[in-house]
Amino acid sequence: MSDFEVLLVGGPSAIPEAERVQLSPSLTEKFKYRFGAHYEHFVHEGQFSIVGDKRLPIYRWTRRTAIAE
Structure with missing residues (x-):
C-alpha cells in the first residue's frame, strides 16, 4: 500500500509552505502534523x-492538541 501526497490547508501560518505537502497513509483518517x-x-x-x-x-485544519509527556 502506498502513501498519498496531501495538501495541508489552514492551521498556524508559521507552518512553512514547503511543508504543506505531506504523505498520508489514508484519505479517510485524520492527519496529525507535529509542529513545535x-x-x-x-x-x-x-x-x-x-x-x-x-x-x-486538501486536508483542512481542525484543531491543535498538546504532545503528552
Whole structure:
C-alpha cells in the first residue's frame, strides 16, 4: 500500500509552505502534523487542489492538541 501526497490547508501560518505537502497513509483518517510542542490535526472532506502538475487532496485544519509527556 502506498502513501498519498496531501495538501495541508489552514492551521498556524508559521507552518512553512514547503511543508504543506505531506504523505498520508489514508484519505479517510485524520492527519496529525507535529509542529513545535503540538500536533495540528487535519481532515480530508473530499476537496482537491492542483499543485504544480498534481491533483492533491486538501486536508483542512481542525484543531491543535498538546504532545503528552
